[in-house]
Amino acid sequence: MPNLTVHHLQIGQGERIPFLLEELNIPYSIQLYKRDPLLSPPELKAKHPMGASPVLEDATTDPSNPVMLAESNAIADYIIHKYGNGRLAVPPSHPNYADYVYWFHYSNGSLQPGLFRRALTRGMASGEEDPRLVFTDKRTNGYIAHVNNRLLATNAYLAGDEFTAADVMMVWCFTTMRKFEPIDLTEYEGIMAWLKRCTAREAYQRAMKKSDPDLDLEAGISAKGPPMVGMFAKAYGPKK
Ligand SMILES: N[C@@H](CCC(=O)N[C@@H](CS)C(=O)NCC(=O)O)C(=O)O
Structure with missing residues (x-):
């Protein structure tokens, strides 16, 4: 029987790990942390470098000497292969293996850094026409x-017909x-329909x-998105 604890900073990407563990039906406990005021509190910082x-x-x-693992994708891979018997991954023998690997890494490899880059750029841009923000x-x-x-x-789903860990990560x-970097999904019908499918699970x-x-999970999947985290809206939100 696995003895796993997920350390999760609320309103953050750590939510993917309970999602994955619930999908795989693997028991776990969860330790919640509040942002202090925006970043990790000292108790969480002490858990991993x-x-x-x-x-x-x-x-x-x-x-007495537990494995302490960080990095969302590393944690997901570790769980899937150590305790999940490879479920929710696509094996190398499958025709969609490349799709799976690509989309599994895409969220943290490209999309998420892009979204944060846009938030930070907006925070320092002189206005909507600032070439750094336009680019x-x-x-993004x-x-x-x-x-x-x-x-x-x-x-x-991202890897093909089946729901996989690539969807969990995305x-x-x-x-x-979107509480940190708003995205209006009105024009993105593919994402909207997929979001409904995934979050109804x-x-x-x-x-x-x-x-x-x-x-508010309904706000989270709405086209306009959930309200921004106050501090982020102030520091990085669109300037009037
Ligand atoms: N590359 C890491 C990034 C982890 C990360 O930056 N997590 C955010 C939560 S969304 C966090 O803990 N931020 C608070 C801090 O850095 O102090 C991963 O994929 O897990």
Whole structure:
């Protein structure tokens, strides 16, 4: 029986790990942390040199010296292969293996850094015409359109017909992360339909109840998105 604890900084990407564990039906406990005021509190920083969430604590083999693992994609891979028997991953023998690997890494490799870059650039730009913001905005919109086109093509999930861990990794970018960097999804029909499919899953609903019970999940999947985190809206929100 695995002995896993997820350390999750609320309103953050750590929500993906409970989502994955619920999907795989693997038992775990969850330790919640509040932002202090925006970044990790000292108790979370002490868990791993990265000082960020999520951190997975695996005390299965040696409770006195648990494995402490950071990096969302690394944690997901670790869980899938160590305790999930490879479920929710696509094996190398499958024709969609390359699609799976690509989309599994896309959220944290391109989309999420792009969204944060746009937020930071907006915070320092002189106005909407600032060339740095224009460039970053164009590139980020390209990243979003790429996801939308993929979902329109599969008409199902990122790796193909089946829901996989690539979807688990991507969902937060279009739900909770929009509290930091808004995306209007009105024109992105592929993403909107896929979001509904993914977030209707019981595992998602269970995971969000445990990780962020106060979040409005309906607002998270609405076209206009959830309200921004106050401090972020002030520092990086669109200037009037
Ligand atoms: N590359 C890491 C990034 C982790 C990260 O930056 N997490 C955010 C939550 S969304 C965090 O903990 N921020 C608070 C801080 O850095 O102090 C991952 O993929 O898990």
